[in-house]
Amino acid sequence: AQTVTQSQPEMSVQEAETVTLSCTYDTSESDYYLFWYKQPPSRQMILVIRQEAYKQQNATENRFSVNFQKAAKSFSLKISDSQLGDAAMYFCAYRSPLVSSGSARQLTFGSGTQLTVLP
Amino acid sequence: DVKVTQSSRYLVKRTGEKVFLECVQDMDHENMFWYRQDPGLGLRLIYFSYDVKMKEKGDIPEGYSVSREKKERFSLILESASTNQTSMYLCASSLRVRQAQNYNSPLHFGNGTRLTVT
Numbered sequence: 654a655q656t657v658t659q660s661q662p663e664m665s666v667q668e669a670e671t672v673t674l675s676c677t678y679d680t681s682e683s684d685y686y687l688f689w690y691k692q693p694p695s696r697q698m699i700l701v702i703r704q705e706a707y708k709q710q711n712a713t714e715n716r717f718s719v720n721f722q723k724a725a726k727s728f729s730l731k732i733s734d735s736q737l738g739d740a741a742m743y744f745c746a747y748r749s750p751l752v753s754s755g756s757a758r759q760l761t762f763g764s765g766t767q768l769t770v771l772p
Numbered sequence: 773d774v775k776v777t778q779s780s781r782y783l784v785k786r787t788g789e790k791v792f793l794e795c796v797q798d799m800d801h802e803n804m805f806w807y808r809q810d811p812g813l814g815l816r817l818i819y820f821s822y823d824v825k826m827k828e829k830g831d832i833p834e835g836y837s838v839s840r841e842k843k844e845r846f847s848l849i850l851e852s853a854s855t856n857q858t859s860m861y862l863c864a865s866s867l868r869v870r871q872a873q874n875y876n877s878p879l880h881f882g883n884g885t886r887l888t889v890t
Contacts, residue, residue, distance in 0.1 A: 657814075659814075662812070688878065695883065696860070696883050696884040697881065697882075697883050698862065698864075698881035700878040700879075703878065744814060744815065759805065759817050759820055759830065760817075760879060761817075762807075762814040762815040762816075763814050764812055764813055764814040765814050
């Protein structure tokens with residue numbers, strides 16, 4: 654079974670600065686999908702960014718980018734120019750490829766990193 | 773935008789009560805999921821369904837059951853609530869992963885139900 658580890662339960666960053674949240678995972682599969690979700694105090698989980706393992710190029714969405722290191726099984730999230738609205742719990746998640754049948758339909762989540770943005 | 777609606781934001785129940793958590797999605801998604809969220813443990817999958825009347829156990833199904841009689845609705849049932857089921861429950865939906873463009877289709881979540889069992 655796949656596992657996802659987020660080793661930083663809490664992080665803080667000054668407004669306008671850059672912060673990196675770490676995520677590692679354990680899998681024997683060669684193709685898979687990785688996601689970062691954000692959960693603000695409203696509790697609504699929002700997709701931040703996603704990455705296909707077969708793509709070498711790191712995904713980017715505006716101020717959010719990932720550093721995907723497949724060999725190291727690492728998938729960190731970088732938030733540039735941090736804003737107060739970025740304060741949230743961030744979850745890293747893993748999805749198996751289609752060929753794994755039933756397991757392809759679900760995500761495995763890490764334990765989350767609570768990000769505080771300081772004004 | 774996909775809308776996933778959970779019927780209750782907060783719920784307080786007594787030990788031994790039968791509890792129903794309801795979830796409705798409006799985007800004709802085949803897949804629906806129930807997760808439980810606890811501090812330090814992240815989200816753990818309880819059950820999921822990939823079609824009407826179809827269900828599969830997730831990682832922590834004990835003490836729970838589910839029902840999917842209609843495509844848009846997925847219910848989580850606590851047959852006899854216990855204090856260790858006090859938690860945040862999140863419902864989610866997604867497209868079925870059967871076409872290439874859906875391989876990385878995200879989950880769309882509801883706002884969660886915070887259940888307290890006393």
